[in-house]
Amino acid sequence: MTIQASPRACLFFAFGLAQAAIQARAAEQPRLTRGPYLQALQQDSVIILWETHLPSLGRVRYQLDGGPEIVVNETQPVLAHQVRLDRLPAGSFHLYQVLDGNNALHDNIFRFRTAPPSRSDPVKAVAFGDSGLGSPNQRDVGNLIRSLDPDLLLHMGDLSYTGSLDDVLFSAYPELLAQKAFYPARGNHDMHHDWRAYFPPPNENDDGRASYYSFDWGCAHFVCFDSNSDTLAQGGRQLKWVDEDLARAKTAGSRWLVLYCHEPPFTVGNYGEAPDVVNTQRKTRILIPPLADKHQIDLVISGHDHNYQRSHPVREDAIVDAWQSPEFISPGGTVYIVTGGGGVTLYREDPRADHRFTERFVFAHHAVSLSITPEKLSVEAISPALGRIDAFSIAKEGARPEYRFVRGDADSDGKVNLTDAIGILRHLFLGKSLECSSLSAVVADANASGRVAIDDAMHILNFLFLGGPAPASPFPECGKDTAADGLGCTPNGCR
Numbered sequence: 001m002t003i004q005a006s007p008r009a010c011l012f013f014a015f016g017l018a019q020a021a022i023q024a025r026a027a028e029q030p031r032l033t034r035g036p037y038l039q040a041l042q043q044d045s046v047i048i049l050w051e052t053h054l055p056s057l058g059r060v061r062y063q064l065d066g067g068p069e070i071v072v073n074e075t076q077p078v079l080a081h082q083v084r085l086d087r088l089p090a091g092s093f094h095l096y097q098v099l100d101g102n103n104a105l106h107d108n109i110f111r112f113r114t115a116p117p118s119r120s121d122p123v124k125a126v127a128f129g130d131s132g133l134g135s136p137n138q139r140d141v142g143n144l145i146r147s148l149d150p151d152l153l154l155h156m157g158d159l160s161y162t163g164s165l166d167d168v169l170f171s172a173y174p175e176l177l178a179q180k181a182f183y184p185a186r187g188n189h190d191m192h193h194d195w196r197a198y199f200p201p202p203n204e205n206d207d208g209r210a211s212y213y214s215f216d217w218g219c220a221h222f223v224c225f226d227s228n229s230d231t232l233a234q235g236g237r238q239l240k241w242v243d244e245d246l247a248r249a250k251t252a253g254s255r256w257l258v259l260y261c262h263e264p265p266f267t268v269g270n271y272g273e274a275p276d277v278v279n280t281q282r283k284t285r286i287l288i289p290p291l292a293d294k295h296q297i298d299l300v301i302s303g304h305d306h307n308y309q310r311s312h313p314v315r316e317d318a319i320v321d322a323w324q325s326p327e328f329i330s331p332g333g334t335v336y337i338v339t340g341g342g343g344v345t346l347y348r349e350d351p352r353a354d355h356r357f358t359e360r361f362v363f364a365h366h367a368v369s370l371s372i373t374p375e376k377l378s379v380e381a382i383s384p385a386l387g388r389i390d391a392f393s394i395a396k397e398g399a400r401p402e403y404r405f406v407r408g409d410a411d412s413d414g415k416v417n418l419t420d421a422i423g424i425l426r427h428l429f430l431g432k433s434l435e436c437s438s439l440s441a442v443v444a445d446a447n448a449s450g451r452v453a454i455d456d457a458m459h460i461l462n463f464l465f466l467g468g469p470a471p472a473s474p475f476p477e478c479g480k481d482t483a484a485d486g487l488g489c490t491p492n493g494c495r
């Protein structure tokens, strides 16, 4: 059977459809397309951000845990929402929800804690970087970070390799970003994003850039450096601002100074020797260590090289107190960490790179946990696949240990073990530096022949596994060597 409609009926039907569409549109509620997430979380304030697919008049409903509900309304409809909450008590938990008018935009009630009230409060942070590809590895590192439950998330940059922050940042860590302080550094893959629109900074610098800033959190002062900014230059505004900021922080009594940025000053991975290491990489190598020396920065963290690395303590381009590793007491230099294993394809160690400053290199996805008290800064690098891949600590006070000379201890970790034999073989056959190559190889010269050769590695292996003779005197140790340098290298052995 065929039904034939008259032209008049068709017109009426089309009109009805259009009217229904208009009514449906009018009834359509704005829905969340991003967030909510926190920015610039401080002792007494926070900015809550979210995006809706239609312009809406946003509202934040919040309350101090157990306190009365407070509502903050936006004054005009927008897509990208930013609502600042002020006059919050320090170190306090708050509940919040974002709404369109009276309609909640999400079911969950989120919870955040403002920064702790005093400079003696502890800090629990996680540093990670180079995450943004949406890979299973990124998901695993994200799950690891959630399990660590930090107060602070420090991102070393390259938030997204896909061009979209929504795909690989905001949708990757929604509960973390809704409830934790998130302070990202800008990476070379992040340059096209409007940084201020996404990440309003906690304070302003001289040239109004949102991409470098600083903040206090408990007993630590953090400085986020923009290593991709054109203001990063000798005599440039950024360097001047950071220099003054660090001086202010020390005067104000900040116990620990932590600086972080994307490109690492020291690295032995993909960017250790590559010809395109050029400008940005060389700039951080040239400009950051003098700044760290001047202000006695405790820790510099960066990303960009997709692996984990830890340097010896470095001061004035020389290694100091490396022999104290992994439990440093008042080391004379700054430790540099590379944490670029947040999710993207890993980079291997480059044998052509300058390895003098590198204590540890691990090819693994990971995140770095920082636990800081006024007395001690403890660092643990954790891989979802491998577990703990590094751990060390820096104490501010206490008697500095004396260097104990142990012949055969080629890596100066205080004992003769398999890693010493491996270190000697890597030196002989792969061209790796020995810890003490800058002065003398007397430590690695296990059989006291006057030179380092394969015999020394064999001597150690024979001693460890076949009951052979111990390394020559001085062994197992002879106490402090006054001629030893910061690495524990000595031209003469014990005196």
Ligand SMILES: [Fe+2]
Pocket (backbone or CB within 6 Å): 158, 187, 188, 189, 262, 303, 304, 305
């Ligand atoms: Fe990068």
